[in-house]
Structures are given as C-alpha cells and as structure tokens.
Amino acid sequence: MGFGVRVKVWGERACFTRPEMKSERVSYDVITPSAARGILEAIHWKPAIRWHIDRIRVLKPIRFESIRRNEVGSKISPANVSRAMKAGSTAGLTNYVDQDRQQRAAMVLRDVAYVIEAHFELTPKAGADDSVGKHLDIFNRRARKGQCFHMPCLGVREFPAAFALIEEGESLPAPHESLLAERDLGWMLHDIDFAQGMAPRFFRARMAQGVIEVPPWRGVESRP
Amino acid sequence: MTAITHRYEFVYLFDITNGNPNGDPDAGNLPRLDPETNRGLVTDVCLKRKIRNFVALDKEDAAGYAIYMQEKAVLNNQHLKAYEAVGIEPVDKKLPKEEAKAREITAWMCANFFDVRSFGAVMTTGVNAGQVRGPVQMAFATSIDPVVPLEVSITRMAVTTEKEAEAQSGDNRTMGRKHIIPYGLYRAHGYISARLAERTGFSNEDLELLWRALANMFEHDRSAARGEMAARKLIVFEHESAMGNAPAHVLFDAVKVERAPGADAASPRRYEDYRVRVDTAAVPAGVTVRELM
Numbered sequence: 062m063g064f065g066v067r068v069k070v071w072g073e074r075a076c077f078t079r080p081e082m083k084s085e086r087v088s089y090d091v092i093t094p095s096a097a098r099g100i101l102e103a104i105h106w107k108p109a110i111r112w113h114i115d116r117i118r119v120l121k122p123i124r125f126e127s128i129r130r131n132e133v134g135s136k137i138s139p140a141n142v143s144r145a146m147k148a149g150s151t152a153g154l155t156n157y158v159d160q161d162r163q164q165r166a167a168m169v170l171r172d173v174a175y176v177i178e179a180h181f182e183l184t185p186k187a188g189a190d191d192s193v194g195k196h197l198d199i200f201n202r203r204a205r206k207g208q209c210f211h212m213p214c215l216g217v218r219e220f221p222a223a224f225a226l227i228e229e230g231e232s233l234p235a236p237h238e239s240l241l242a243e244r245d246l247g248w249m250l251h252d253i254d255f256a257q258g259m260a261p262r263f264f265r266a267r268m269a270q271g272v273i274e275v276p277p278w279r280g281v282e283s284r285p
Numbered sequence: 286m287t288a289i290t291h292r293y294e295f296v297y298l299f300d301i302t303n304g305n306p307n308g309d310p311d312a313g314n315l316p317r318l319d320p321e322t323n324r325g326l327v328t329d330v331c332l333k334r335k336i337r338n339f340v341a342l343d344k345e346d347a348a349g350y351a352i353y354m355q356e357k358a359v360l361n362n363q364h365l366k367a368y369e370a371v372g373i374e375p376v377d378k379k380l381p382k383e384e385a386k387a388r389e390i391t392a393w394m395c396a397n398f399f400d401v402r403s404f405g406a407v408m409t410t411g412v413n414a415g416q417v418r419g420p421v422q423m424a425f426a427t428s429i430d431p432v433v434p435l436e437v438s439i440t441r442m443a444v445t446t447e448k449e450a451e452a453q454s455g456d457n458r459t460m461g462r463k464h465i466i467p468y469g470l471y472r473a474h475g476y477i478s479a480r481l482a483e484r485t486g487f488s489n490e491d492l493e494l495l496w497r498a499l500a501n502m503f504e505h506d507r508s509a510a511r512g513e514m515a516a517r518k519l520i521v522f523e524h525e526s527a528m529g530n531a532p533a534h535v536l537f538d539a540v541k542v543e544r545a546p547g548a549d550a551a552s553p554r555r556y557e558d559y560r561v562r563v564d565t566a567a568v569p570a571g572v573t574v575r576e577l578m
Contacts, residue, residue: 074425126320129311130328164310171321207532211422211478218422219329221476223534 065115066197067227068204069234070100071174074126075215075222076167080250080261086167088216090123091268094275095252096216097177100224103213105200109187117273118176122239129166173215176233201226236271243269252278288485289420289492292529293477296520296540297426297499300470300556304512305434307331308464315464316434323431325469329423332473335506337400339498342505344399350494353398353406391417395485402485403495420482421495426473429542430553437463465512468554474537479527496521496577518561519578522568530571539567539574 070092077089077096094114101112183191203209204226213222227233246266254260264276307327308314317326337352344350370393395402395417405419444450444457477492496519503514520540524530541562548558568574 073427127311128317128326128328129309130330131310132330166311203528206530207535208526208528208530209478210480210528211418211420212476212533214422218418219424221422221424221474221533223532225532 065178065180066101066200066204067233068101068104068177068179068224069120069174069227070177070213070215070222070224071120072215072220072222074169074171074220075173076169076220077216085165086169088125088168088170089249090170090246091119091249091266091273092117092173092175092177092215093250093252094264095250097175097179098252100177100213100215100222101179101200103211104203104209104224105196106210107191107196109184109191110181110196111184112179112181113278114177114179114275116178116275118178118233118236119240119268119271119273120174120176120234120236121172122237124171125168126171127166127168129164132163132165133161169220170215174234176227240268240271243267246273251275287489288482288487289477289479289489290527292479292524292527293475293492294522294533294536295475295477295499296518296537297473297475297516298470298518298542298561299426299473299503299514299516300468301466301511302468302513302554303465304514305464305466305510306469306471306514308510316432316466316469318432318434319427323433325428325432325466325471327426327471327473329425332423332426333400333404335502336403336495336498339502339505340399340494343494343497349397350399351397353394353401392486399491399494402487403491405481405485417485418481419485420478420480420487422476422478424474426471428469428471429559430470432466432469434464434466437465439463463510467552470517470542470553470556470559472542474533476533500578515556516578517556518576520561520563521575521577523573523575525571525573531569536568536572539564 075088075092076086077091077093078086079089094117097114097117098112106112181193181196183193204224205228207224209224213224214220215222244267246268248263249266251262251264254262262278266273305314305316306325307317309317312318317328318324319326340350341352394406398406400406401417401419403419403421405417439461441459441461442457444453444459449459450457477487481487499519500516503511503516506514522531522536541564543560543562544553545558545560553559563574563576565574
C-alpha cells in the first residue's frame with residue numbers, strides 16, 4: 062500500500078443514518094465507508110481521483126443518545142404547482158414553515174473516534190499532470206495542517222469531525238476494550254453507486270479487535 | 286458580491302438567566318440536557334433560526350437578503366420566483382436537464398436569499414431548484430457546567446372554558462408550569478468554508494452581517510420562556526488561506542472558559558463567575574484571532 066492514507070477522525074456526536082430508518086433517524090453503530098469517503102473528500106478531492114476505504118478502526122465504545130428536533134416536513138405536489146402556474150397565481154400554494162412542523166427524533170452516536178485507512182485510484186478523468194504521488198502529497202499536506210475544503214462532518218453537518226493525519230510509521234491508537242470481541246454489525250451501506258442511478262450497495266460488516274475490513278467496491282454485491 | 290477568501294472558525298458564548306434557551310420536545314419542553322453529563326444543549330437549528338430572524342428584522346425587504354426558511358414563508362413560492370425569474374418550466378423533482386439552467390436557478394436562489402447563501406438549502410420540494418451546501422456550519426452549543434432545570438408552577442387567574450369555570454364553581458384559576466435554568470453559560474462552535482462560499486457567493490458583507498446577527502440576535506428574541514439571554518463573547522479565528530492554516534480543534538482548544546477566582550464554585554449564577562481566556566501562544570501562525578465581543 063504505497064499510496065494509502067490513515068486519518069484519525071473524532072467528534073462529540075455522529076449520525077450515520079440507516080437508510081431503512083430515515084424519518085426518525087437511527088444511526089449505524091459505526092461510520093459507513095460512504096461517510097468515511099465524504100470526510101476524505103472534504104479534505105482533498107478532484108474528479109481525477111476516487112477514494113477507496115480499506116479499513117475502519119473503531120476506537121471508542123459504541124453509545125447512543127436520542128435528540129428530537131423541529132424540522133420542516135412536507136413536499137408540495139407538482140400538479141398543484143403547474144395548476145398554479147397555468148392560473149398565473151400563487152394562491153393555494155401556501156406552505157407555512159411553522160405549520161409545516163415535524164418533530165423528528167434522531168438516535169445518534171456519542172463521543173466517537175475512528176481511524177480511516179484508505180487509498181485512491183486515478184479515474185478516467187485524470188489528465189496528463191495527475192499523478193498518484195501529487196494527489197497523495199496534497200492530501201497529506203492538507204491533513205497534516207488541518208486544512209480542508211469544508212469542515213468534514215460525522216454523517217450530518219451539525220456534527221463536525223476533527224481530523225488528524227496519522228503519519229507513516231506512527232503507531233495506531235488502540236481500540237477500547239469493549240470492542241475486542243468479534244461483532245457482526247449486519248448489512249451496512251457500503252456506498253452509493255452514482256453510475257447506476259444512485260443504487261445503494263451493501264456489505265456484511267464484521268468488527269474484530271475494533272477493525273472493520275471494508276471489501277473492495279468492485280466486489281460488493283448490490284442488494285435491491 | 287465577491288465571496289470571502291479566508292476560512293473562519295468561531296467560538297460563540299452566550300448565557301441565560303432564569304429561562305429556557307431551547308426546549309426538548311421529548312421531555313415536555315424541559316431545557317435540553319445531555320443525559321450523560323447533565324450539561325445543557327442548544328441545537329444548531331435553534332441558533333440558525335435566531336440568525337435568520339435577526340437578518341429578516343435587520344434587512345426587512347432589502348434585495349438579496351430575503352429569508353427562505355421563514356416563519357410564515359411559502360417555500361414553493363420562493364422556488365417559483367426562481368423559475369419565473371429565469372423563465373423555466375418546473376419539472377417534477379428533477380433538476381432541469383441542462384446543467385446551465387439548473388445552475389442559473391440555484392444561483393438565483395443564492396443571490397436572493399441570505400440563508401440559502403450562508404446555510405445552504407435542499408430545494409427538492411416538488412419544484413426543484415437544486416441543493417446548496419452553505420459555507421456556514423454550526424454545531425450544537427453545550428453549557429460549560431451542568432445545569433439544573435427548575436420547574437416553576439404558576440397560576441393564571443382565568444380559565445379557558447365555561448366547563449372549567451363550572452367545575453371550579455366560580456374560582457376561576459388554573460395552574461401552569463414553566464421550566465427554567467437559573468443560570469447557564471453556553472458555548473457554540475462554528476465553521477465557515479471559503480471554498481463553499483465561492484459557490485454560493487457568501488461575501489464579506491454577509492460575513493459582517495452574520496457576526497452582527499450573532500452579537501445581537503437575543504436582543505430581538507425576548508419572550509416569556511426565554512428569560513434573559515445574552516451574547517457574551519464572539520471569538521473569531523481568521524485563517525490566512527482559503528483552505529485554512531490550522532486544524533479547527535487546535536484553535537477551539539485555545540479558548541478556555543474557566544471559573545473566575547473567588548467565584549462560588551458550586552453554582553455559578555453570573556457571567557462574572559467565569560473567565561474566558563484565549564491562549565494566543567497555542568494559536569498557530571497564519572491564524573488571526575479577533576474578539577468581536
């Protein structure tokens with residue numbers, strides 16, 4: 062793995078929403094490869110590269126907390142809109158935020174820390190001056206200095222992620238003792254396949270010694 | 286409107302005296318508490334709501350400062366405005382096929398709405414105007430010390446219905462409840478990405494307005510439930526470069542909020558019981574610290 066990176070990310074709270082429980086959000090037990098990719102992309106990304114998550118190390122015990130918030134709830138039917146447009150008046154298209162309240166609970170993770178191990182590949186969009194070394198240098202330089210395109214987050218933007226580069230040869234932080242036993246985390250979102258019309262792909266996540274091996278993207282089965 | 290060219294982080298301190306800063310719908314509107322530490326919480330969306338309200342008051346109907354997520358706003362009418370302005374037929378839930386047109390709609394939304402420009406918005410509500418990720422990111426505010434909510438019973442010298450009056454045989458009184466926190470000092474962290482600002486056109490004027498909103502928003506948010514809330518400190522870290530010059534967590538760690546010497550250690554009840562220090566030695570080169578309050 063000559064061009065892999067290791068980044069430690071941590072934060073107060075996190076919410077990696079399970080797709081089957083979206084309205085009253087419930088987080089997965091651990092960060093998904095998809096969210097981990099998002100964090101790396103917040104630090105450095107260009108269309109010329111694609112990040113692949115190899116391994117996720119969980120450092121802290123898995124704990125949840127519930128938060129309920131007021132959110133805006135509804136969609137208006139396009140038919141109504143076209144009707145209103147034909148009529149040339151916006152009458153009947155009312156949608157007041159304070160009458161459009163949904164209180165939604167979210168089951169979020171508390172006090173998380175992970176080490177993301179990843180590498181990237183060049184994509185067909187890579188030009189002549191795109192080399193693996195160049196992008197790796199940019200990423201390492203940025204992560205070392207705490208630079209980022211935008212502040213990475215732990216699933217949702219209200220939970221910012223602090224991050225630090227783990228240098229080559231630096232030892233990895235040890236997982237918490239509660240994570241040492243092998244644990245089956247069930248089917249978990251691997252990533253969204255944007256080439257195939259946003260089809261989600263899943264993998265069977267198993268954690269041993271706090272480490273989750275993420276299968277390569279190409280070998281992942283997609284389940285409708 | 287030229288976009289900002291520096292990355293920013295900010296630490297925002299505000300306090301509450303005898304009030305409820307942010308009720309928890311799950312707990313009968315008790316002030317939000319972190320069940321593990323008993324510290325008070327104020328959600329990010331609560332603070333954003335107040336920023337929006339301040340801007341709406343401050344700018345009234347000034348062009349370019351409309352507020353999209355308004356109390357009493359009509360969301361899809363705002364989208365229609367965008368479509369009308371650029372003259373495109375809305376298509377159900379999809380961005381217009383031509384990317385240029387889609388960008389035009391999003392740009393129009395950003396140019397006209399302050400909150401879309403700063404916080405972003407998902408505009409996929411039937412009439413689709415695209416998704417905007419805003420440069421301003423805020424996290425939950427947490428109180429420095431554990432807070433103790435009190436339940437205060439109050440009486441009202443009136444009843445609502447005839448039936449109640451009859452049941453009380455003319456002694457028209459009802460009891461109510463208020464939840465208050467005697468005192469709490471809260472700390473919130475925020476992040477502003479120059480790179481995302483480029484995309485939404487979040488300018489230096491917008492940034493000044495945001496600082497002004499943070500400094501003054503409680504002055505226009507008085508109510509029976511809130512008690513006395515006040516913004517106490519706004520410490521801004523300005524990075525030299527757009528990508529930033531230091532990790533955010535290092536900067537936040539440099540702001541220390543401690544008990545003032547001689548303060549009542551058990552139960553702080555005033556802002557003077559705290560002391561806020563910025564450890565300037567811990568702030569890396571390339572970052573300017575400014576105390577705006």
